[in-house]
Amino acid sequence: MKKLYQWKKVTACIMAAAVTLSVCACGNQNGDKDDAGKTTSQENPEASKETPAEETSSEAEKSEESQAESEAGGAAEVTYPLKEKVHLTLAMVDEAAVTANAKNLAETPFGKAWQEATGVELEIMQLADGDALNLLYASGELPDMIAYSGYTGGAEKAIKDKIIQPLNDYMQYAPDLQAVLDSNDLYKKSSTTKDGDIIGFPFIRGDDYLLSSAGLIIRQDWLDDLNLELPQTPDDLYEVLKAFKEEKGAKVPFSVGNWWLKSIALEHGLLTSPFGLVKGNFYQVDGKVHYGYAEEAYKDVLAFLNKLYAEGLLDPNFQTVDDNTIRANIMNGETGVTVGNTGGYMGNMLQTMEEDPTFNLNGFGPLVAKAGDVPMSTHYDNALPGKYIIVTPSCSNKEAAVQFLNYGYTKEGSLLFNYGIEGESYTIVDGEPTYTDLIMHNPDGLTKQLALAQYTRAWQDGPFVQEKGYQLQYADLPSQKSALSNWTRSDAAKYNMPPVTVAEEDASEYSKLMGDIGTYVSEMTIQYITGLEPLDTFESKYLETLKSMNVERAIEMRQEALDDFNAR
């Protein structure tokens, strides 16, 4: 109790000092901008010194009233900027696109605008990579907020381990998030644990158009030259690759990095449909869980890839080749087909090759058995991909943190998170927020992605609802649009697993099982593709080993989790 009192005293002193300083600053400056704001801060030490100038005194009074009401637990509105001046720390993993041009997120124009709008002083705890984040979890000494993207045992375990503070008792401070969750049953279900705890502030893809962003990419100009259609079946693809090799001199017609091959092409089923397999990872058929890598049909997928590898159509270095090399190969005419996304792959290459009118790319949909079929799967993300900003139990001012994070779901916040700052990064054209040339044709030569990373969060994730307008403008080139429409056509929604995590008591066993199984699958996939392991051993060795590793138990645990989710 005494400690708390002391803290209050310290805070009061700091506040007083801040006010004094801001007053001093007024005296020194010419006072050309927000005079009104300063007056307020002089008269009322409680008010934030960043009250915008245009706010009239009557509005200020109103805001005070509603603030008082919400403190009493009644009002369903938060007024920004917050009255109280707070300092909050957010831990997040370094994002190269952000730190390429700013010290950290808080220093970007976006970060500054967010702080100004909410009146919160944001400090970023920059973590080098995911491993550093895991170490932070293990240390038990947590900052106020964390950009969270998963935890062994799921959110239930993270709540039990005192990493996540469930928001249930604080939802009156997040009325706009509440409204978003209420608007859609899936949103609500996905962001709540089975005990009914609200996990945090989710990143939500607000439109189906945003769910797919990666797929198979091809040199459209080569297809045109050779009078070929976009490949649809495995045989089509084989013929196209052969033609690229023989007629276009492509040394490695199909080049793809190991991560893209496994985590996108196989895991999302870009190559599996024709062989009767939905995808490599977990999927469901009428509520029954399957693990694609443990299905018999996977053998035919591997046989196809092995054929491409053996004939020199698939990059012999696919295990080690990196994205930059692949992009360079495509632009140099050594490669004609790859797996990538609209932005980092297509966008960057098309922008780099702007000068060359012949260069053109396109995306083609997941392979199917017969031309015209609808593929069973595609790169498809859940509307809530499991990325949250969470408030920790040790947060110094939970009410303020919740109000701060709620901002992204308000009308103004949504504009800021999706489009940036009005008049700078976007303007309203015909009622639609439209990116300015600062984003689309950056005067400093930044790519769209890098420019967006400075002004918005739409390019990545964050506590807000991502809008379709972002993707429409970001991937605005005709070939990107055509790629997106080819990639989205599928029955993926039918087979996709909702974002479920296994029960907390099974979590440790599950993660041990899947750790071993995942490694084994990755290794054997590579060995079968390269032919180091003959495909004859698929049943006798591969499937048997998976069985002995107890893959059935893992599937069972996922099944329980899915049943639980559906019953909720």
Next chain:
Amino acid sequence: MKNKKKSGLRRLGNDLRKYSDAYMMVIPVVIFYLLFCYKPMYGILIAFKDYSPAAGIWDSDWTSSYGFQHFIDFFQSYYFTRILKNTLVISISSIIFGFPAPILLALLLNELKNEKFKRVTQTISYMPHFISMVVVCSMVQLFTSNKGFITYLLSFLGGPDCSLLTRPNYFVPIYVLSGIWQGIGWDAIIYLAALTGIDQELYEAARIDGAGRWKQTLHVTLPGISGTVIIMLLLRLGNVMNVGFEKIILLYNEGIYETADVISTFVYRKGLQDFQWGYSAAVGIFNSVINFVVVMVFNKISRKVSDVSLW
């Protein structure tokens, strides 16, 4: 027994009084070790617990099987034999091929008569030691990629023309040879120092007895540095299970886990990527225990055979 102990204590007391200055000087070192080497050992408790950061080390629950569940899981894991075998294969081949290499270099340099040439050679040979591991590994990757010069040379001898780091059976040679290249010059320094300590009169005497270069090396030089060699070997054996973890992380990929995945990389993946802190601590302890046993055994053997030992 009791008597002996008592006299031991008294001796210590006398010693303390007599050399109090020396003991004062050692205090900071002792504190350093207690603080940074012994205190953290408390953390190994998590190997026997279901560690939860919220509960902390002490209050986390013990695992089942009297706290040994993580160890049992590890021994029963599909990968146990493989990573143990890989660790031993990589480590032992590093010792067999990597340990004598700097001794040979030191002997060769010692035979050089042109001082200038000797110094230049030595400088060049220990240069790679100062290159950061990340850079060394990217160089290795470059040289062994499908367009790298090593791959190019090997393809003349019937090797594959794809990146060598995608072939399981090339990993150990790549690891060991690049290790030798990186460390040979630096490690030779200590032997060169030992060589300068050999009495020149011994060489003179040997020459008078009619020993040639080869005989001199065999009968004067080698016995002269054997003490250093054995100490270095013992120290090296103490790390037999600690293979260069960063280097493997930087070089391996899923396709060659078969030969490249070792205990330390396994610990890294389990602990830092899969959040299984307790499990990974258990594996780490297993590793340390083996190291400890190996160095004890070899120390004993060495003391019996050659009178040279660490303690």
